[in-house]
Amino acid sequence: MKKIAVLTSGGDAPGMNAAIRAVVRRGIYCGLEVYGVRHGYEGLINGDFQKMDLGSVGDIIHRGGTILRSARSELFKTVEGQHLALKSLNKVDIEGLIVIGGDGSFKGAGKLVEQGFPTIGIPGTIDNDIAGTEYSIGFDTAVNTVMEAIDKIRDTAYSHERICIIEVMGREAGDIALWSGLCSGAESIIIPEAPQNVEDIIIRIQQGQKRGKMHSIIVVAEGVCSGEDLKTIIKEKFNLETRVIVLGHLQRGGSPTAYDRMMASRMGAKAVDMLVDGEKGVMVGWRKCQLVHVPFDKAYEDKHKVNMADFYLARSLSI
Template identity: 55%
Template structure:
């Protein structure tokens, strides 16, 4: 192997730049020529490919987003389009490709590997929704962003003796809501894996009010429903002023945490090691403090398990 490339695909996540930096510098250290592909698979199809050096990744480890930009590419689902992408990689002399992204990006990497391209996947998504790995790049930073917002909202919620509903990202995976809710001391955590009982939430609020509790914090994952609609229903039943805050894409941005920077560096380094060993179709993850890798087909086929124990811990400690 002489030339490797890297791209970021799908939603951006803090830590992607740190991973890019690690791949580039680890690749150069092994004598590889390293190419950057802009705008994910869309950029690959358009030939947006350029050579990178150590200077290309200077002063980026602390930056959010991705210097390579990112995009979604629905047409990549077509076999003829993927064949074109494989041919473009061949034209540029690229032997191996590192893909940073979520399950859709990994699917593209898996299909490219079937066309003879050596591919390695690094999990970059704030949702933490890839079941084969304990943590994905960006999750820890997104949690801290949400927690900072919760801390600020608690101040104003307490001052006005109101209920605050914070809507966070997580269409099918409630990890951001669960972890942030536990860390932020939320009274209620609503996730797509469990749903919610409106009567139970209102009962908890009213019982707390009788005991002298004059404010409540509810964390809602976006996949369950809208925060504004929920706020209207709760205020109607409890007669307690209720306000909704939708954090939106602020959760994707910001300087990555130390945890995400270290994890990204370790994963990027491992990706280059795997390519140097002649491996392909591997997904990199983390188990405890150890960086792991497994077949990308196996990784994508794993069923996701919701952390019932952590949810129970959060429920008990909320009272």
């Protein structure tokens, strides 16, 4: 193998640039030519390649987002689009591809593998919702961003004796809500894996009020309901004043934490080694503090599971 390429797909995540840097520099270290694919699978179809050198990835390890950009591609979901992508790869004699992204990105990568093209995945999504790995790049940074926001919101919630609902990302996974809620001392955490009824939330608020606590923080994962919907229910049923803060894409941005930079560097280098060793159709995963090989179908077909022990820990500590 002499030439490989790397692309980022789906939602951006802090640490993607650190992973790109690791892929490029490990590849060059191994004697490979490395190309960056701009704009994800859409760029792959259009042949939007950029030859990368050591300077191409200088001073990017600390930057959020992705220097290769990211884009959705409806065309790549079709057989025609996949053939066009393979044609683009073959045109410049690229022999292996590394895809940094989430489960949807790995589905696309799996289509290339089915047609014989060596492809390796690196999990990169703030949602941390990919099966087969305990960690995905960007999660730690996102949780820290949310936690810092909640700390600030709690100050004003205390001052005005209000209930504040913080709506966070995560799609169908509650990891961001659970980690940020537990680490910021939220009174209630609502996640898809263990939804709570509103009556239970109100009981917890009232218990706090009885001991003189006149403010509360509720963290809700977007996969359960919107913060505004929850606010409406609380207002109609219990006539309690609430404020809703939707953190939105703020959670995706920012300089990656040390942990995200470390994990991205490890996974990026490992992905190159796997291609050189002739592997394909697998994702670099993280389990029991070790890098592991996870087949693509396990990554996007199996269901990610949140650590419910942490959920019950949060409930016991927020009484």
